[in-house]
Amino acid sequence: MMDVLIIEDEEPAAERLIELIGQYDSNIGILAVLSSINASIKWLSENRQPDLIFLDVHLSDGLCFEIFNQVKIQSPIIFCTAYNQYALDAFQLHSIDYLLKPLQYEKLEKSLKKMDAMLGRPASPLPEIDLHKLAKAIQVQKQPYKTRFMVKIGTKIKPVKIEQIAYFLSSNKLTLLVDNEGRNFPIDYSLDDLMTQLDPDLFFHVNRKLIIHIDAAQEIHPYFKGRLKLILHPPMEDGADVIISSQKTPYFKRWLGQ
CATH class of the missing domain: 2.40.50.1020 (LytTr DNA-binding domain)
Structure with missing residues (x-):
């Protein structure tokens, strides 16, 4: 059985994700639902690595990439984000996929099938994260807001x-x-x-x-x-x-x- 960790600061989005995961496979276990960088760092420091992490890019206390500064993450990651400009950067962080909000079952199903296929392959080392390059890319790409x-x-x-x-x-x-x-x-x-x-x-x-x-x-x-x-x-x-x-x-x- 696969165990997953959800890091998402919007309660409705987290509930929607849990619902869709259960729809895909009711045997998938949800280890925890975390809403901030600090809570995620603490949990990941004190618990075993999950089989998979669903990670929102924009958390309540900053961008999720700060987590990687504090904790060595070896789990594959599916990024969940409303900001598609982060997609390319997300793939550089050993993610297996990314999902754009609002979440859709068809896209989640495709990502989890990709994860299932990966579990059947020999393990391969995860790439190193160039945090400096990533932070610089994020600063350049700013979200235009409606006026x-x-x-x-x-x-x-x-x-x-x-x-x-x-x-x-x-x-x-x-x-x-x-x-x-x-x-x-x-x-x-x-x-x-x-x-x-x-x-x-x-x-x-x-x-x-x-x-x-x-x-x-x-x-x-x-x-x-x-x-x-x-x-x-x-x-x-x-x-x-x-x-x-x-x-x-x-x-x-x-x-x-x-």
Whole structure:
């Protein structure tokens, strides 16, 4: 039976990956799901190497390549990323494949079949990692972020600038852009798609239904079991509480206080 380690800081993406892995082979074991560079370094230092690592490129506390500075990784890697400019660099780090988000079963199946085939071959040494070259390549390739969205109002189309957006909300199979005045506009993006196009210094993926702009968080209150409760402006139409999970709380605080 294959044992895998998942390093992914977005809870919905991690849950989606676990679901797809189970769909491919329910006997594959999930050793742990980690969300940060520091947690990954600690786990890999204290445990045996897994058969396979699913590794998100952009983690809550930086780019995943920092892990390789601290721990010698001998496991094959499948990179999961929304940033296809990292794909070439990923292959240089003895990866067997990479998956672009949002994850699709067909692509995962192809990657795992590739891994199954590799397990049947004699082991070969893994290549050394040129971290300096990799870091330089990443610095050169910067992700262009959206500065505005086009929304439809009746028969007209209107631009909404990033600074006018309070949050994005997934509701009834629609994605809504909510501006600072509380007006809702449907847009043709999923929340996963949006996170590849929004500046992470300005937007935070609170949960599977909500992405907020940093200025929308008006008040933060301690909540049960290490969680946080947010008061947003404008408030949510349905009056639902906005809760930051205990797992995301330290990253949210770091993001908010940057």
